[in-house]
Amino acid sequence: MDLPSTRYATTADGVHIAYQVAGEGPFDLVYVPGWISNVDLGWDLPHHGPFLRRLASIARLIVFDRRGSGVSDRPPKEESLALEYGIDDIRAVMEAAGSDRAVIFGFEDGGILSAVFAASYPERVQALVLFASWARYHWAPDYPWGYNEGEITEFGWHIEREWGTEAFWRYNLQAVAPSMVENDAFVREWTRYSRLCASPSAIVAIERALREVDARAVLPTVQVPTLVLHREDDRSEPVDQSRWIAGQIPGANLLVLPGEEHPPFIGDSERVIAELERFVAAIREEESAFDRALVTVLFTDIVGSTERAVSLGDRGWHELVDRHNATVRAMLARYRGREVDTAGDGFFATFDGPARAIRCASAIAEAVRTLGIEIRAGLHTGEVEWRGDDVRGIAVHIGARVGALAGPSEVLVSQTVKDLVAGSGLVFEDAGGHELKGVPDRWRLYRVVG
Amino acid sequence: MDVPETRYAKTADGVHVAYQAVGAGPVDLVFVMGWTTNIEAMWEEPNLARFSGAWPRSPV
Numbered sequence: 178m179d180l181p182s183t184r185y186a187t188t189a190d191g192v193h194i195a196y197q198v199a200g201e202g203p204f205d206l207v208y209v210p211g212w213i214s215n216v217d218l219g220w221d222l223p224h225h226g227p228f229l230r231r232l233a234s235i236a237r238l239i240v241f242d243r244r245g246s247g248v249s250d251r252p253p254k255e256e257s258l259a260l261e262y263g264i265d266d267i268r269a270v271m272e273a274a275g276s277d278r279a280v281i282f283g284f285e286d287g288g289i290l291s292a293v294f295a296a297s298y299p300e301r302v303q304a305l306v307l308f309a310s311w312a313r314y315h316w317a318p319d320y321p322w323g324y325n326e327g328e329i330t331e332f333g334w335h336i337e338r339e340w341g342t343e344a345f346w347r348y349n350l351q352a353v354a355p356s357m358v359e360n361d362a363f364v365r366e367w368t369r370y371s372r373l374c375a376s377p378s379a380i381v382a383i384e385r386a387l388r389e390v391d392a393r394a395v396l397p398t399v400q401v402p403t404l405v406l407h408r409e410d411d412r413s414e415p416v417d418q419s420r421w422i423a424g425q426i427p428g429a430n431l432l433v434l435p436g437e438e439h440p441p442f443i444g445d446s447e448r449v450i451a452e453l454e455r456f457v458a459a460i461r462e463e464e465s466a467f468d469r470a471l472v473t474v475l476f477t478d479i480v481g482s483t484e485r486a487v488s489l490g491d492r493g494w495h496e497l498v499d500r501h502n503a504t505v506r507a508m509l510a511r512y513r514g515r516e517v518d519t520a521g522d523g524f525f526a527t528f529d530g531p532a533r534a535i536r537c538a539s540a541i542a543e544a545v546r547t548l549g550i551e552i553r554a555g556l557h558t559g560e561v562e563w564r565g566d567d568v569r570g571i572a573v574h575i576g577a578r579v580g581a582l583a584g585p586s587e588v589l590v591s592q593t594v595k596d597l598v599a600g601s602g603l604v605f606e607d608a609g610g611h612e613l614k615g616v617p618d619r620w621r622l623y624r625v626v627g
Numbered sequence: 628m629d630v631p632e633t634r635y636a637k638t639a640d641g642v643h644v645a646y647q648a649v650g651a652g653p654v655d656l657v658f659v660m661g662w663t664t665n666i667e668a669m670w671e672e673p674n675l676a677r678f679s680g681a682w683p684r685s686p687v
Contacts, residue, residue, distance in 0.1 A: 341635060341645075369633075373667055377635055377643040 186273035200233030205279035213374035228442030476580030478523030512537035555580025
């Protein structure tokens, strides 16, 4: 894969955020990194680079450096490193990348940022995936997983004295990725990467901003489908935090993965990809079902239209069609039908009630006779898929085929429609079994007689 | 030649300045580069790397 080109999005407060778009998968995926990143170098980093490539193989991946890190701006005021400003980094990047809606995958404090973003802009978030996240930095009686003062001081000491050296990562990796502590090449690469993510003062400012984070109140307001992932033996951030977070977000799914590595890209990263893919597939399946509905479809068209057009001439025929259309539309309005399409002299409409649809068809057939023309009409009820104002589905084909079989001033319906309107007072006559072109099975049709 | 190790010096006004020292020649040579630089990445740029690496002992 070629390395994607780096571009800049600008936030509302004027901070330039570096981002990249990679891959062409069926959904947009925004990867929100932890405290530091560098989009230009992340692709070459062992474990991290291959993980990004895998994400780009299943989705249209959007990566960025959060304000203060990597090749994004250091905001002029340190206060604007605060978490609430960070959500605008995601918004600006999605807008610049042309993404209206995406799955947001957030790692560690990137997860908190993602959750706050999802709570603020639910319409932009298809699903939220949190990996090894936490909700509050400091220990509190009701948040026992936070760091106590001693731990914060110790971590601060390592950052101030050792940032940019291998010593820092040999210390930090003991908790974050124990399997990597003795891996000299990894430590060397990671040390260099971290220098290119943040300078010594920049990392102090980033860590200071993290200390203020307490996003607990936001979690119950997250309304998007959420998957919470955490490795069971993570020594850096205890898994119980994710258990708690999953309990706070309504309907969130928790999945505890085996292993001790804190980052998703170290250890069994394939499992992470698989769970992400599975979750997103289920969400997309569920969403496509939202757009399915049971409707009654009505197809009408003018009988002998070609002959009438020839005998009336273009102008006379167009006038007649206009009057016919006006009549059909008046009846659709009266019987609460929804016009989907008009092709030449035919109409395709949907109804949410089959009896009303039949009465509308009969009323149209009756009304257009005063214009000296006759229509044929066919109805069927079935599940269809709405795509904006368009309707698709096998039920549409069946309705069209039933309509084509009707004679002049005849309203034909499928067995399904007849069964649904039992007790409505409508009277039917058997119109025999028929093959419907392109549709399996034989279909028994009924003629409306009163 | 291996890429030299990056260290930080601190100025009187508290700014961290990244530097590297490379070579073992008889004189110290400080290379003050132009308006934009990145001492980590410059070793990957062939012309700049050849130029910098050819010097006696050059903190950059």
